[in-house]
Amino acid sequence: xxxxxxxxxxxxxxxxxxxxxxxxxxxxxxxxxxxxxxxxxxxxxxxxxxxxxxxxxxxxxxxxxxxxxxxxxxxxxxxxxxxxxxxxxxxxxxxxxxxxxxxxxxxxxxxxxxxxxxxxxxxxxxxxxxxxxxxxxxxxxxxxxxxxxxxxxxxxxxxxxxxxxxxxxxxxxxxxxxxxxxxxxxxxxxxxxxxxxxxxxxxxxxxxxxxxxxxxxxxxxxxxxxxxxxxxxxxxxxxxxxxxxxxxxxxxxxxxxxxxxxxxxxxxxxxxxxxxxxxxxxxxxxxxxxxxxxxxxxxxxxxxxxxxxxxxxxxxxxxxxxxxxxxxxxxxxxxxxxxxxxxxxxxxxxxxxxxxxxxxxxxxxxxxxxxxxxxxxxxxxxxxxxxxxxxxxxxxxxxxxxxxxxxxxxxxxxxxxxxxxxxxxxxxxxxxxxxxxxxxxxxxxxxxxxxx
Amino acid sequence: xxxxxxxxxxxxxxxxxxxxxxxxxxxxxxxxxxxxxxxxxxxxxxxxxxxxxxxxxxxxxxxxxxxxxxxxxxxxxxxxxxxxxxxxxxxxxxxxxxxx
Amino acid sequence: xxxxxxxxxxxxxxxxxxxxxxxxxxxxxxxxxxxxxxxxxxxxxxxxxxxxxxxxxxxxxxxxxxxxxxxxxxxxxxxxxxxxxxxxxxxxxxxxxxxxxxxxxxxxxxxxxxxxxxxxxxxxxxxxxxxxxxxxxxxxxxxxxxxxxxxxxxxxxxxxxxxxx
Numbered sequence: 076x077x078x079x080x081x082x083x084x085x086x087x088x089x090x091x092x093x094x095x096x097x098x099x100x101x102x103x104x105x106x107x108x109x110x111x112x113x114x115x116x117x118x119x120x121x122x123x124x125x126x127x128x129x130x131x132x133x134x135x136x137x138x139x140x141x142x143x144x145x146x147x148x149x150x151x152x153x154x155x156x157x158x159x160x161x162x163x164x165x166x167x168x169x170x171x172x173x174x175x176x177x178x179x180x181x182x183x184x185x186x187x188x189x190x191x192x193x194x195x196x197x198x199x200x201x202x203x204x205x206x207x208x209x210x211x212x213x214x215x216x217x218x219x220x221x222x223x224x225x226x227x228x229x230x231x232x233x234x235x236x237x238x239x240x241x242x243x244x245x246x247x248x249x250x251x252x253x254x255x256x257x258x259x260x261x262x263x264x265x266x267x268x269x270x271x272x273x274x275x276x277x278x279x280x281x282x283x284x285x286x287x288x289x290x291x292x293x294x295x296x297x298x299x300x301x302x303x304x305x306x307x308x309x310x311x312x313x314x315x316x317x318x319x320x321x322x323x324x325x326x327x328x329x330x331x332x333x334x335x336x337x338x339x340x341x342x343x344x345x346x347x348x349x350x351x352x353x354x355x356x357x358x359x360x361x362x363x364x365x366x367x368x369x370x371x372x373x374x375x376x377x378x379x380x381x382x383x384x385x386x387x388x389x390x391x392x393x394x395x396x397x398x399x400x401x402x403x404x405x406x407x408x409x410x411x412x413x414x415x416x417x418x419x420x421x422x423x424x425x426x427x428x429x430x431x432x433x434x435x436x437x438x439x440x441x442x443x444x445x446x447x448x449x450x451x452x453x454x455x456x457x458x459x460x461x462x463x464x465x466x467x468x469x470x471x472x473x474x475x476x477x478x479x480x481x482x483x484x485x486x487x488x489x490x491x492x493x494x495x496x497x498x499x500x501x502x503x504x505x506x507x508x509x510x511x512x513x514x515x516x517x518x519x520x521x522x523x524x525x526x527x
Numbered sequence: 528x529x530x531x532x533x534x535x536x537x538x539x540x541x542x543x544x545x546x547x548x549x550x551x552x553x554x555x556x557x558x559x560x561x562x563x564x565x566x567x568x569x570x571x572x573x574x575x576x577x578x579x580x581x582x583x584x585x586x587x588x589x590x591x592x593x594x595x596x597x598x599x600x601x602x603x604x605x606x607x608x609x610x611x612x613x614x615x616x617x618x619x620x621x622x623x624x625x626x627x
Numbered sequence: 628x629x630x631x632x633x634x635x636x637x638x639x640x641x642x643x644x645x646x647x648x649x650x651x652x653x654x655x656x657x658x659x660x661x662x663x664x665x666x667x668x669x670x671x672x673x674x675x676x677x678x679x680x681x682x683x684x685x686x687x688x689x690x691x692x693x694x695x696x697x698x699x700x701x702x703x704x705x706x707x708x709x710x711x712x713x714x715x716x717x718x719x720x721x722x723x724x725x726x727x728x729x730x731x732x733x734x735x736x737x738x739x740x741x742x743x744x745x746x747x748x749x750x751x752x753x754x755x756x757x758x759x760x761x762x763x764x765x766x767x768x769x770x771x772x773x774x775x776x777x778x779x780x781x782x783x784x785x786x787x788x789x790x791x792x
Contacts, residue, residue: 189656228754235686243656265695529631534672537642537672544650554706559697567665567666570685571669574673578678578752581751597693599779601779601780
């Protein structure tokens with residue numbers, strides 16, 4: 076406990092002692108290198124962020140390693156098994172064992188593969204997954220690596236490049252199954268990215284900023300989480316996020332029963348583990364975005380009150396500690412949901428997957444933008460909400476109004492989806508079965524079975 | 528501070544590279560790639576002028592150019608696919624049916 | 628030379644290097660790669676100037692969407708590398724580099740003395756400013772662009788569609 080407190084306060088005061096350290100360093104460095112920079116700038120923009128990046132990398136890599144263990148443990152519990160329990164107490168050293176195993180395995184590059192692209196693909200995947208961590212706010216103002224005012228756009232743009240790693244990995248392997256897997260997964264990711272981008276727009280109506288820290292502050296100043304106002308948007312985001320990370324029930328890209336292993340079939344050893352790490356980092360990132368946008372990020376109602384009870388010297392530190400804890404709990408909950416989904420739902424068919432993306436989630440997101448904007452304007456006309464210099468202000472009536480309206484807007488959206496997909500047979504197995512005439516069926520039923 | 532002329536010079540050089548690519552490459556996909564390069568050189572000049580004049584119009588124009596580039600890539604690649612289906616080649620010199 | 632100028636030189640090198648690689652590399656897939664690096668450098672330059680929205684849109688639209696389309700088509704047609712076939716007018720290729728130098732030198736002369744009216748500010752291209760202008764004063768061009776994109780979608784679908792036998 077004491078160490079944690081020290082760490083948090085150190086986080087707060089660090090630029091001071093760090094600055095003197097950098098000043099000493101500057102005296103030792105040659106002049107031509109340092110003449111363009113002041114020690115303060117160097118500390119604030121180079122040394123301190125680098126330190127934070129190091130800490131963040133360490134934490135996230137550990138989280139990712141234990142996420143793989145969590146996945147196996149949770150799957151075991153769901154299937155009434157024990158799960159890995161031999162390496163270390165309760166199997167806690169399993170990630171380390173896995174890591175060592177993958178590290179010392181032979182690194183195979185197929186003979187016919189495009190070697191440059193083959194080696195580059197996992198790197199692209201991993202870099203794109205990790206760059207996003209730079210803008211995530213995991214605590215109050217100084218507890219995020221950087222706070223840029225296009226944070227959310229930055230995340231969207233980087234993750235759109237991340238698809239490239241998968242598609243190139245599949246192509247460079249020069250083999251059938253990876254190519255099919257890569258085509259599937261990139262088509263899937265591109266189409267669900269559109270849904271994610273559109274559903275975020277409706278959230279922006281309330282956040283009024285792209286900055287991730289600003290989004291949390293917007294919820295803090297209102298004292299609510301945006302999931303209350305934006306319930307349909309949250310559902311769309313969650314489904315698209317699962318699809319975006321290529322996880323079951325949308326894991327067609329690596330459907331082991333159909334495609335061997337998807338785009339990374341030909342990868343082995345450490346390169347494979349890099350893809351694996353990137354995938355799980357993407358999971359962490361997506362859950363962090365969901366937590367920030369809809370669940371208040373590091374903010375919990377009442378934390379300001381608790382902080383106000385403490386002596387002034389500890390206030391910031393306590394706020395940070397509570398914030399980081401709340402943020403990790405929220406992320407953990409969403410990650411658990413992802414794992415739970417994976418071991419609960421059966422896999423979709425590919426046409427169903429595409430249909431779900433383009434004919435269900437996209438219209439839902441579009442309709443939600445219109446509805447949310449209408450509700451917002453309505454609230455503004457009724458005088459329930461005011462915008463003061465880009466920050467929303469509302470009393471409890473406004474909050475109740477937007478919450479009720481947010482949940483009620485589910486019904487028009489569902490009506491619209493019903494209207495669009497009434498004649499679609501993708502999810503209606505009975506209709507699918509009966510519309511194919513018996514004579515044209517490819518697979519003949521065995522004599523004992525009655526036709527449906 | 529970086530002066531405006533630096534950005535413009537970079538834009539000019541990029542444009543020249545793109546133009547050379549369009550003339551030199553005989554693979555139609557590479558030609559399209561070089562076309563994108565030229566569009567981006569123009570974009571850079573637009574943004575630089577917009578920023579250094581303190582007006583917004585240049586940046587809005589860049590957004591329109593991006594939309595046009597997306598449309599161009601979409602239609603252009605569709606044509607490439609149709610061409611490949613009919614003639615089984617991507618060489619621009621090979622698709623010369625309209626030539627006298 | 629200030630720190631910003633050093634950064635500019637670094638990113639400009641990235642942009643130009645990517646561009647030159649697009650022209651020199653024979654494999655279209657590598658070319659697409661090089662073009663993406665070039666776009667990343669351009670996006671960094673936009674952000675340096677203060678045009679943050681354009682910087683982000685550059686990556687989303689170009690690197691994320693347009694180049695993805697190119698890579699898709701390259702994969703679909705399985706283009707491995709340009710055929711090793713002597714171009715018909717080989718001497719023209721050798722003429723290209725000097726002519727490019729001439730073109731860039733001419734453009735250089737034209738723009739070398741240009742001065743900006745004011746120093747760039749960090750607020751020059753925020754999302755708010757771009758969005759407000761796009762949705763009020765320049766709404767018509769914006770809407771027309773969406774019509775253009777719709778046309779392109781329909782056209783691309785029609786062109787790439789396989790004809791039914």
